Amino acid sequence: MSRLTFVDVCSGAGGLALGLEQAGFEPRLLLDEDADSCRTLRANRPQWNVLRTDLLDFDPSEYPESYDVDLLSAGLPRVKSSATVRRADSHVEERLLKAAIYLIHAIRPRAVLIENVPGLAHSDNYQPFRDFARAELAHLGYEFSWFIVNAVDFGVPQNRKQGVLVAVERQRAKEFRPPAPTVEQPTTVGETLLPSMASRGWRDAARWAAQANRPAPTLVGGSKNRGGADLGPRGAKKAWATMGVNGHTVGDEIPGVDFVWDPELGRDNMVKITSEQAALLQDFPESWKISGLKTARYRQVGHATPPAVGEALGRAVAEALGWDPADPVAG
Missing domain, CATH: 3.40.50.150 (Vaccinia Virus protein VP39)
Known part of the structure; x- marks a missing residue:
């Protein structure tokens, strides 16, 4: 054909x-x-x-x-x-x-x-x-x-x-x-990322996914002239916080078995989205591999x-x- x-x-x-x-x-x-x-x-x-x-x-x-x-x-x-x-x-x-x-x-x-x-x-x-x-x-x-x-x-x-x-x-x-x-009906962050969040045995993955029950705000790749990767401007970071996600950075790895998720304790006890998870939120298939270091990978995904x-x-x-x-x- x-x-x-x-x-x-x-x-x-x-x-x-x-x-x-x-x-x-x-x-x-x-x-x-x-x-x-x-x-x-x-x-x-x-x-x-x-x-x-x-x-x-x-x-x-x-x-x-x-x-x-x-x-x-x-x-x-x-x-x-x-x-x-x-x-x-x-x-x-x-x-x-x-x-x-x-x-x-x-x-x-x-x-x-x-x-x-x-x-x-x-x-x-x-x-x-x-x-x-x-x-x-x-x-x-x-x-x-x-x-x-x-x-x-x-x-x-x-x-x-x-x-x-x-x-x-x-x-x-x-x-x-x-x-x-x-x-x-919109697809939510929680249903998209639950399998990934649970893949290392994190006990609170399902509870977190239930709170992340809406679509993500717009991912922003940022400029090569600015610093490290984050999940967007102030309003986006606030939206991420309501889902128990630290939008001020991009994670290196998904939560492990012992991660304590308690957003009331501050950013350190919020989930961090990895570049690979950001790619899932952009609808890339899991098999699609992004090249480069973390910030470069996230920038490609965000753009x-x-x-x-x-x-x-x-x-x-x-x-x-x-x-x-x-x-x-x-x-």
């Missing part, structure tokens, strides 16, 4: 690419500038064609496999909030967004998928970029949609909203519909698109392109 093809830029730990694979797409080329991320991709999918390079330096003319593809996908670094807009490096993310749009000129995919912060879809702060994208894509013959998805609506145990741009060639554009939720979201978006794009996975001559 023929599969749809895609090029994925700023691939990170591979969450978006894995979801697209599950939706019936086959990658021609994946690129990322981070060495650990490239090692992660190669370790889990040795057959994938992974290139370590910065998107700003990428020249598709040197890689003919990047042409004649069905989809260009990009899980780009998050654009800065208004609170950080004056930082010296605050324009790097915006440059990457524009670089992804310019790449469309070169490789001319049948569809485009870009995900980023929710505000990119509707906030006045990002209107200049939306105007830029609209002008460029209309000139190239694409029509597009901006919309927001929340990972919790697709079975991911995390409230994680993402702003999404999907552009489709004009002749097929009216066929595109944003993906509908796939679950009615990823949950595969379930990538799959839902990929299926919606595939349907717009007229691809039926049950058709042996599809593609």
Whole structure:
């Protein structure tokens, strides 16, 4: 059976690419500038064609496999909030967004998928970029949609909203519909992590899971320029504390038999989420191994698109392109 093809830029730990694979797409080329991320991709999918390079330096003319593809996908670094807009490096993310749009000129995919912060879809702060994208894509013959998805609506145990741009060639554009939720009830942190928390014999694993009876707040990977890993800003840390989790750090290992869980005694008696458990909260399969030291592993996980979201978006794009996975001559 023929599969749809895609090029994925700023691939990170591979969450978006894995979801697209599950939706019936086959990658021609994946690129990322981070060495650990490239090692992660190669370790889990040795057959994938992974290139370590910065998107700003990428020249598709040197890689003919990047042409004649069905989809260009990009899980780009998050654009800065208004609170950080004056930082010296605050324009790097915006440059990457524009670089992804310019790449469309070169490789001319049948569809485009870009995900980023929710505000990119509707906030006045990002209107200049939306105007830029609209002008460029209309000139190239694409029509597009901006919309927001929340990972919790697709079975991911995390409230994680993402702003999404999907552009489709004009002749097929009216066929595109944003993906509908796939679950009615949210998946919780407790039910997702209970097997892992109990795996070393911790006696309070079930009692903790009963308290962690809601989805996680958004995991945040953070910048390479800041310190060690934690579970997000102040509000997220408070939310984690209500589940008996110390959100000020990332754990080295899951609790053992003798761990005393008593949040009233303070952070030292709260559970610490490991990088591997964070990956489960991002919907990565347990078999997906993240390369690098602890902080680097957590950063890759925190920046990823949950595969379930990538799959839902990929299926919606595939349907717009007229691809039926049950058709042996599809593609």
